[in-house]
Amino acid sequence: MPSTLPLGDPAPSDGLLPATTALGAGERDFGVYLHVPFCRVRCGYCDFNTYTATELRGVSQSDYAGHAIREVAFAAEALQRSGVPARPASTVFFGGGTPTLLPPGDLGAMLSAVRDAWGFAPGAEVTTEANPDSVDAEDLQRLADAGFTRVSFGMQSAVPHVLETLERTHDPARVPLVVGWAREAGLDVSLDLIYGTPGESLADWQRSLETALACEPDHLSAYALIVEPGTKLARQIRSGQVAEPDDDLEADMYELADRTLAAAGYDWYEVSNWSRGAEHRSRHNLSYWLGHDWWGVGPGAHSHVGGVRWWNVKHPAAYAQRVLAGESPAAGRETLDDETRRVERVLLLTRIREGIRTAELDPEGRRAVAGLIADGLVDAKAALAGSVELTLRGRLLADAVVRRLLPED
CATH class of the missing domain: 1.10.10 (Arc Repressor Mutant, subunit A)
Known part of the structure; x- marks a missing residue:
């Protein structure tokens, strides 16, 4: 995989943390991130720790929920044994990959494990990412019934040739449908957009913004395309197959987004994020920016508690081996x-x-x-x-x- 893990110190197999991690814990929120590392296809720009079916090598996607549930139980025990005071989860976030490639029942079982381990704070925010073509109305209702409160759709663009360059497989016409189904299920909705794709014009970007706003989401993210080393897109640019993103055009696109979103009643609260009022901000992402605590579950997931940061082994097979043996899946850690x-x-x-x-x-x-x-x-x-x-x-x-x-x- 293109993505790499950082260097660090060895992580103990029992998952125990230094006594310093308990200091001031009661003043910090606690969140849980669950990484679901599966995708139907690999997008050319992506360097996340994700795997298609042909890359799993000896592990089954259908077994994944059970492995993640084992890590949740391990995490709760490790925190308790480390003397970190128990706190209910303020936020839970399922990211990927495409979490909704797993059945809603699997995602619900993983969420129940988090609830059983720590409980939920009043008004807890529970989000899953989803591709527009990875869910239907029934799926979204089942997720809401399981306790999810929010869904973040990877819209990226409303323009077919931009989606083709990004190797996104969904039909842009499906986005309003899935947003409507999410609304009917009682879920808050966020849309993720990418700008600066090679070949994307300012008019293309305007079209994507207007299409997104027509869906009336609660939250929007707009990220400039970053060409990550080792990705297919990086190779295409290096070989001259596609043009390199234009920094000046990306700046124009950002300014257009800010004007357009502000005029529609959305406030920026982080450089790449806007919401319809403070109540619709992504509280999970804010917890990262504010330096709170979270435990990251899954292959390659990162965690942070009280100034100690660690990251799990990357491949699902290595991850499964660790958690089934009752050991920490952490590959390394550092004390800041x-x-x-x-x-x-x-x-x-x-x-x-x-x-x-x-x-x-x-x-x-x-x-x-x-x-x-x-x-x-x-x-x-x-x-x-x-x-x-x-x-x-x-x-x-x-x-x-x-x-x-x-x-x-």
Whole structure:
């Protein structure tokens, strides 16, 4: 697979965490991420840890729910034995791959295991990703009945030639249908879009935005296409089969999205995310940006608890072997020192609407704020109130803003 795991320290087979992970745990939300690593086809731009049927090598997709349920039980015991106080899950997120390639009964059983292990906080957000062609009305109703509250559809584009370049297999005409079925089931709806695909024009992007808005979703994500090393798309660009994404055109597309979504009543709350009011923000993703705790279940899934981060073995066969033996599926882990945690906090909080408090920056970072205001990258009024918040131009240049807030020694 193109994606790789980071280097790190060995992870203990019993899954026990350092005593420091319990400190302040009661002040942090706890979420659960469940990775379902299956796809019908591999999209050329994707470097996620996913597998088609021909790549599973000796493990069965039908056995996967049982393996994930074993890790959930292992996780609950490991946290308890590590002295981390039990907290109900505030958010649960099924990602992939395509989680809805599993039957609704399997997803419901995995969700029940999470509920049995930790319970759910009042109003818990429970999301699954889905492709428009991977669910029907009955599936969505069964998911809602099982306790799911939200579905995120991978729409990506409304334009056939863009979907073809991305190697997405769904008919764009199906998107309004699945959104309607989700609504009938009582689920909140998010649509994921990608812009900057080779050959996509500004008019194509406008069409995708308008089509998405016509569905009246609660939430929209719009991500610039990133050409990841090792992917089919990267090889196609290198060989000249397709053009490289145009940075200037992507900036124009982002500005068009922000104008169009704002006019339709959607507020940005993270550089790539908009919602119809704060109540429809993705609370699970916000927990990542805010540095809360989560346990990641499944092959290649990442976890974070109290400044300790770890990641599971990648292949479903290796994963199954570990969990069936009652061992941690973690391939490695790292304990973040105070400086690393501070740097990551600046990186992540800068991306959200509320920004980061100026007092959290080091002296050089605080001195940089005046220049960022002068360059139109940071909101002057917010800065007077003690917060670093990005302007539209700042969102376009968010990485540059962070570099100035975190100057190298």
